[in-house]
Amino acid sequence: MALFKYGEAKWCDKLAQVGGLRVGTLHDFRRDEHKRGIADPSEGTKSVHYGVDAQVFTGGTEQAKAFGEAFGFKFGPGVQLSIKGCAFNRQVDSEDFFIYCLASRFSGAVLREFEGADACVRITHVRRFCDAITHALESRVAVEFIGAHRVIYTPRHETWNGVDLGKHPALVKEPSFAPQCEVRALWRPTGGAPICAEVFESSDAHQFCERIL
Template identity: 35%
Template sequence: MDMTSFYRYSAKKYNDALLALGNVRIGTLHDFRNEEHKKGIADVNEGKKTVSHIIKYANSDDGPSIHFDAIEKFGAIGRNKDSSILLENVHLSRDFSFPDCYIHCASQLYSSETMAQFEGSDSCVEIFDVLGFYNRLTETLGTVQPVRLHTVQKVFYMEREERWDGKTWGVHPALIKEPVFSPQVEVRAIWIPVLAGNISPVVINDVGLIRYCRSKKIPQ
């Protein structure tokens, strides 16, 4: 993905703390479900999705079919390859709820429309060296909680019920947000905890992060 610059829209006191102290709050996936967060951040369905497949009609005597691949993939019924199976009006589904993980969010877009998506935001910081910033942040977070950087990737704005593509389980649940949030053009860094157990948001002060950031004028 494009790693040119990311943008952090926030209240000025928080962005000032980032530029002066390297102050960063790293949230967690499940904490974003908390409705007490401000508009644009809270999402009760964070990390959740459903994958489904509909079979109107399928007969095993007609030969190989995505539908019979589906009943095996979804674990719907056992299948004897030598037996004939007739399926009609079958709806298969599987729910996903991704385990808690650490999340840091930013935006790929510098615009007033994007800034307006985040309640209480009146300032902007540009992360102009994305790789440097997240490599450093990974090291610093690791001193608090052993983690593995899973990805730095754009968010997909889509419904949380996804049709099975015939091969995989589709988009990572932690990278899905409802289409109403699409003006945010969000990107996420995701870290997986190495150790088992509950996790909670972490606030880091690391002046080594400052070199990768700079203040940006409010977009007009």
């Protein structure tokens, strides 16, 4: 499976020729300084809602455990919690990740949505491309690659599924972004310190991509 990277010609050339690239962070995309098509102040967030007409939770059951973990309740084995006519809402904010955004298909119309973008690189071997970025990141910070995942285009307000907090907020974007067909390569920092975007003048990533526009 090939993936695609949109960008300005000078940066696409640098990626394809010497592996020059910028690995951003999830929280960094919230800044409005980013260009149109990239900035999203809600990046990595969502809310989970649960409306209750009448329900009893019994401590020690899987149902009570799931409800407690989702909405912050603690009650011991056998303790009953009776709820009537209430609504619960949980704001979910993703931890920060290193992130490299790609697309699962090429679209000239989508390319034009990104301010300044006039070129495209095709990633010919996705796993090796991501491994090259992992190697570059590890030269500066401890990370764990957690995969390349398709973005889920759905409203950020979600009804509780009764089991857990549902879709990971790092992969949620509003349906209006769906034409982007985004795939996110994600790395979790393991050192405990705050992270920021990393820029690499070169890397081995160029071996696994080619400019097509």
